[in-house]
Amino acid sequence: MRYTRFLPIAAGVLLLLLVDQPTTFARGSQVGHEDPWNSERIDRLPPEVRSAITRMCGNAAQAAHYFATFLDNSQLIKLHFEYLHCDDQTRFCRGTSCLRQEYISTGGHYRLIRSYYGRDDD
Missing domain, CATH: 1.20.5 (Single alpha-helices involved in coiled-coils or other helix-helix interfaces)
Structure with missing residues (x-):
């Protein structure tokens, strides 16, 4: 029953x-779907780095996944500008070389320590 x-x-x-x-x-x-280019990746950067990107690209900057890489427990940030898009079509590459910047954290703030052009396939 x-x-x-x-x-x-x-x-x-x-x-x-x-x-x-x-x-x-x-x-x-x-x-699992995420837009390959979005502004949230810029928004997550430390204020000093975000401000520098805004000066170079304006408020409509969009970045791909590997635009910013964090090394040494986030003490060093490397930016790869081939992964950055601006509204005004600002270009950060020359031939096979693209702008790179490195920021280091000292005293709780990030500062630019190196800016150079490197191959766009590394």
């Missing part, structure tokens, strides 16, 4: 799970 009540309930729950499945898959597939 106990099992006769359980079977219809179990079947109903299973049916509900199967009906909702495409919606679940659709939501799950959108989770």
Whole structure:
């Protein structure tokens, strides 16, 4: 007698799970999508670095994933300008060389220590 009540309930729950499945898959597939160029990567930089980028590129700067790399426990930040887009189409590359900048943290603030052109494939 106990099992006769359980079977219809179990079947109903299973049916509900199967009906909702495409919606679940659709939501799950959108989770991994991220825009390759976005301004949030600039917004996450320390204020001194963000300010320098704004002076060079304006407020509409957008960066790809590897624009900024953090080394030595975030004491050193390297910027790769081939991964930066500006609204006014400012170019930071010359042939196969692109602008690089390195910032170091001293006393809780970042300062530019090196600016140079390097190959755009490193």
